[in-house]
Amino acid sequence: MKKGIALIAFGAVALFALPFAAVKYQKTFATTTASDRARTEALTTDRALANSERFYDLAGRFDVRVAQVQAIKDQLALVTDPDERARLNVDYGGVRSSCLDVAAQYNADARKTTRAGLRDAQLPESLDAARCP
Structure with a gap:
């Protein structure tokens, strides 16, 4: 029973925190690779x-x-x-x-x-x- 409650609690925290982590990752990724994306775009066929x-x-x-x-x-x-x-x-x-x-x-x-x-x-x-x- 304790494992079930702990699993539900962990799931609830993960569902709550996941969108914030995704936004943070997306912002970090977008700012650090802007020059790489421009270089890659320039080199497409x-x-x-x-x-x-x-x-x-x-x-x-x-x-x-x-x-x-x-x-x-x-x-x-x-x-x-x-x-x-x-x-x-x-x-x-x-x-x-x-x-x-x-x-x-x-x-x-x-x-x-x-x-x-x-x-x-x-x-x-x-x-x-x-x-x-």
């Missing part, structure tokens, strides 16, 4: 593919912007009309700014530990913003 493609996209956009900047500079050397020069100067500023922005995005992603390993070996480690003349 879909994410890894998307990050790798992002490097290719940014590198491709950078090359296009460099070519556009150079083409506008070449046009500026030939144009004498002041209105056309003004328009080309505006275009030059916008395309050059876009070129610098793409280089900054690529370089920032290349420095991130969760993305740097996903950059293909064929791609540069960083993009040289000085190529945006």
Whole structure:
């Protein structure tokens, strides 16, 4: 009889304390593994593919912007009309700014530990913003 009462008492205490222990465990687990979960999420197959493609996209956009900047500079050397020069100067500023922005995005992603390993070996480690003349 004493064993039965002790078992019931233990069960009641366990049922009362279990939810509190679970909440405490969940909070502790969530705070200590947030960085691990972010790292794991970044390395899932879909994410890894998307990050790798992002490097290719940014590198491709950078090359296009460099070519556009150079083409506008070449046009500026030939144009004498002041209105056309003004328009080309505006275009030059916008395309050059876009070129610098793409280089900054690529370089920032290349420095991130969760993305740097996903950059293909064929791609540069960083993009040289000085190529945006």
